[in-house]
Amino acid sequence: MNFRYVSMIIGVLASWSGGCDKAGVYPLGREKDAVVACAAQTTWVRSVEGATEVLVVGVTDLDDPALEIGDGSVCFTLARVQHDSSTRVLLGALAVRGGGFEVTFGHENAFDYEPDLKVLRRKGAHRIDFEIPTRHDVDLRRDGVGLVVAFDGEARRFTPIGEVIARLDPAAADPEAPGGAKDIFRLFNLPMFTSQARVATFGSGGMTTYVNNATTFNGLVSGEFIVSLESLFSPTAHFDYVDFQDLGGIVIRGLQLTKSDTAGNGMMEGILDVDFFRPDDGETPFLRVAIDYGDLEVRNGVAAGGFYTMTYGDQEHVVGYEIATDEDLTNILPIEEGVP
Numbered sequence: 001m002n003f004r005y006v007s008m009i010i011g012v013l014a015s016w017s018g019g020c021d022k023a024g025v026y027p028l029g030r031e032k033d034a035v036v037a038c039a040a041q042t043t044w045v046r047s048v049e050g051a052t053e054v055l056v057v058g059v060t061d062l063d064d065p066a067l068e069i070g071d072g073s074v075c076f077t078l079a080r081v082q083h084d085s086s087t088r089v090l091l092g093a094l095a096v097r098g099g100g101f102e103v104t105f106g107h108e109n110a111f112d113y114e115p116d117l118k119v120l121r122r123k124g125a126h127r128i129d130f131e132i133p134t135r136h137d138v139d140l141r142r143d144g145v146g147l148v149v150a151f152d153g154e155a156r157r158f159t160p161i162g163e164v165i166a167r168l169d170p171a172a173a174d175p176e177a178p179g180g181a182k183d184i185f186r187l188f189n190l191p192m193f194t195s196q197a198r199v200a201t202f203g204s205g206g207m208t209t210y211v212n213n214a215t216t217f218n219g220l221v222s223g224e225f226i227v228s229l230e231s232l233f234s235p236t237a238h239f240d241y242v243d244f245q246d247l248g249g250i251v252i253r254g255l256q257l258t259k260s261d262t263a264g265n266g267m268m269e270g271i272l273d274v275d276f277f278r279p280d281d282g283e284t285p286f287l288r289v290a291i292d293y294g295d296l297e298v299r300n301g302v303a304a305g306g307f308y309t310m311t312y313g314d315q316e317h318v319v320g321y322e323i324a325t326d327e328d329l330t331n332i333l334p335i336e337e338g339v340p
Contacts, residue, residue, distance in 0.1 A: 034091055034107045034127065035198065035218040038075035043221070043248035044147050044158030045190075046338030047330050053338070054079040054194060054247060055149065055158050056220050057094060057140075076103050077220055078151075079194045083328045086113045087197040094138070101140060103151070106133045111197040113325065119264060119301045124204025125197050148340045157340045159333060162249050162279035167332040170287050170313050178331040181310055181317035184289060186329055188274050191246035193327065194220070199227055203301075208232070221245040223252075235260060241272060249277040251285075256293060264301035268293040287312060296321055 044055040058074030073095035081087045092105035111125040139150035147158045168187065169179030176182060198217060201207050207229060214228035223243035230236040237258040244252045253273045260266025271292045275285035289312040297305035303321040310317045 032200065032215055033198065033217045034109075034129075035220060036075065037218050037222055038077070038220055039222055041075065041221055041248055042147075043161040045161050045164055045247075045329075045333060046156060046158045047333045047335045048080075048338060049335065051080050051082045052190060052327065052329050052333070053156065053158070054081065054190065055147075056247065059094075073104075075220075079197075081190060081193045081327055082113070084113045084325045085111075085193055085327055087111045087193045089194055089197050092133075097137075101138045103136045103138045104133045105136070106130055109197045111193075111203060114203070115302055115325075119203075120205045122204040124206055125199050125202035127198070127200060143340065146337075155340045157338050159337060160279065161247055162277065164329075164333050165249050165276045165286060166278045168276065168287060170315065173315075175317050175319060181315075181319055182323060182326075183329065183331050184276075184287070184312075185291070185308065185310060185319055185323055186327055187276070187332070188250065188252070188289065188291065189324070189327060190329070191219075191244075191250050191252070195225065195244070195246045207237075214238075219245045221248050225252075251275040251277070258298065260298060260301075265299050266297075267306075268296040268298065270294075 038056060038058045040060050041056055041058050042060060044057070046053050056075065056077040058076070073093040076092045076094035077089065078092075079087065079089040087110070089109040090105045091107040091109070092103050094101060094103050107130065108128045109125065110128070112123065114122045136152055141148050143157060145160060145163060149156050149158060164187065167179050168184055169177060170184070172180035174180055195217065196202050201209060210227050210229045211232060214226050216224050216226050218224050222245045223241070225242065225244050226238070226240040228238045230238065239256040241252045241254055241256075251274070254271055256268065256270040256272060258266065258268050271290055274289045274291060276287040276289070278286045289310055292309040292311070294309070295306045296303060296308060299305070303324050305321060307318045307320050308323070310319060
C-alpha cells in the first residue's frame, strides 16, 4: 500500500455513514485483476516534465522484435506516474500487423491523488474496460542502449530500467545525492504506484469490499500482492507482497500493516525487503534494501508525519514521510535522456 493512502481504514467511515456504495465495484463476470504476468519482458523508463513514464513490453530481444513476436502478440503496458503519485496504466498487447507493429489497449487503470478531499469524496483507483479496444500503430527501434517508441505521433526515448538501477549509489552518505537513499526510495516506489492504480477503490471509501475478502493481484512481470482489511471496528489494512515484480529488476517481499481508528488516524507497521537487479546481476541483487514503516504516522488516511527507515549494506537512512509524494527520478533519469 502506498504510504500516503491507507485507504483500507477509510471503509469504516463509509460503512458508518451509509455513503459507501459497494455495488458494482466488480460487476458480475468481471475479473478483479486484468493483468496476465509478462515474465518474458523488458522494462523501460523515461522522465518527462512532472512525471515518469514506464513501458513493459513482452520481448527480450528488441534488436529484432519481429523475430521474437512472430505471428502472435505480447504484453504492452504503458504507465505514467506523476510526481504527486497520480497514475495512469494502459494494459494492452503488441502484435505484428502488415509489416509494422500495432498496439491494442483493452483496459486503463487510473488513480488520482486527492489529499484535499475527504475520503468519502475520493473516487479512488478505478479501471476502465474499453468496449471497443483502442488500436494504435507503433514503431520500435533501438537507439544505443535506449528504445525509441513512436506512438500516437510522438517519439519517446526510453532507458532500460536496469541501467537506471545501476545509477543508484548505495555508498552515498548524503540521502539527497544522485542515486542516494531518496532516489533508492523513489525507484522502489515506482512499481508500488503502478500496482496500486490497479486495486479497485484504492484510496477511497469503497475499500470495504476487501473486508474479510482477501484479493490477489498479479505483478506485471511476476509474483503477486494480496489486499485485505481486517475488522471494521479496529481496522487493520494488509498488503502482502510475495516475490512481487511489477517492473523488471525490482522484487518486493513483505507485509505492510496500517492500524488506525475510524477517522483514519494511526500508525503503520511492517518491513518490506526490496531487491534491485542490474542487467548483469544474474540471481544476485545489486542492492538489497529493508524499508521499515514502524515510525510512519497517518491522519485522515494519508501519510502526515514520521519517517521511513531504510537499511542497506552498512548504512541506515531516515527519510521523511513527504517522499511518498515526491516521485521525481530526474536525479538519475534526466528529462533530456527521454528525448530522441
